[in-house]
């Protein structure tokens with residue numbers, strides 16, 4: 001649905017040149033909720049702004065819903081942008097207009113007539129749960145309600161794609177959850193493809209089907225969450241199940257076991273004790289529901305070095321479990 005191919009963008013020139021996007025290629029499948037994560041300055045905002053050409057890339061191609069946007073003239077681009085809604089961190093509402101007026105404004109600028117504007121705005125405000133606030137002004141709303149107006153406005157032109165630029169970053173955890181649920185509803189009921197950027201792993205964990213890790217303008221990892229969590233060494237997977245630092249454990253091999261889907265309920269500890277006579281220490285555990293599936297990571301301490309635990313580790317791997325040796329006694 002969204003395809004970025006070899007997209008690069010830099011700002012400034014000479015010694016002051018900053019490369020914000022460095023040869024980025026990314027495919028967001030239709031109907032997906034796709035999260036791009038990265039630290040401050042990684043290039044997330046620049047990336048999402050290139051998708052509707054709010055930021056024009058220096059090179060590369062951008063296809064949305066089958067259309068090559070960089071090849072379009074101004075008029076065609078204006079029409080194509082109607083298919084791409086955008087939600088912002090700071091809502092960007094018009095303070096002099098009511099809630100209804102803010103949503104209608106999005107339709108006014110694309111030439112929808114007054115009666116149809118009213119009808120559609122009322123329908124969308126109901127969808128986002130703000131029907132009762134139609135005649136309030138933004139200053140009379142909570143942060144979460146303001147963001148619902150932002151979402152209603154983004155949906156007004158009936159887009160096929162929704163871009164979210166840190167939409168929940170200014171909201172408290174409970175409000176964040178309700179807005180993320182709204183994204184999920186919109187995605188499911190309207191079939192919208194959602195591309196969001198965030199610096200919060202919790203957002204990815206809660207609603208994303210797929211994610212990409214952006215670092216210094218480059219995509220370092222990218223894929224469906226269910227696949228990433230069973231990819232050895234995945235940093236995204238590690239961030240989804242943070243188990244903290246590994247302390248000093250003399251004479252112990254430390255392993256992380258990742259469970260997902262069908263193997264989430266294996267009694268591995270009992271089995272290690274029974275089949276290999278190992279006294280296992282549990283050093284940490286994180287269980288989450290990722291993309292609708294239960295998944296988790298358990299950190300175990302096994303007495304002895306990696307070589308003396310080789311048979312037990314091979315046994316776990318033979319059962320299809322992802323086992324990573326993350327620390328421990330030298331062989």
Ligand SMILES: Nc1ncnc2c1ncn2[C@@H]1O[C@H](COP(=O)(O)OP(=O)(O)OP(=O)(O)O)[C@@H](O)[C@H]1O
Pocket residue numbers: 011012018019020038039040041042043044045046047199
């Ligand atoms: N208009 C601009 N002029 C100059 N430099 C810019 C501009 N926009 C972004 N940059 C630079 O490009 C890099 C990427 O910025 P960007 O805002 O895309 O990162 P980000 O990951 O969204 O960061 P944050 O999470 O802090 O918003 C940064 O080094 C930033 O300073």
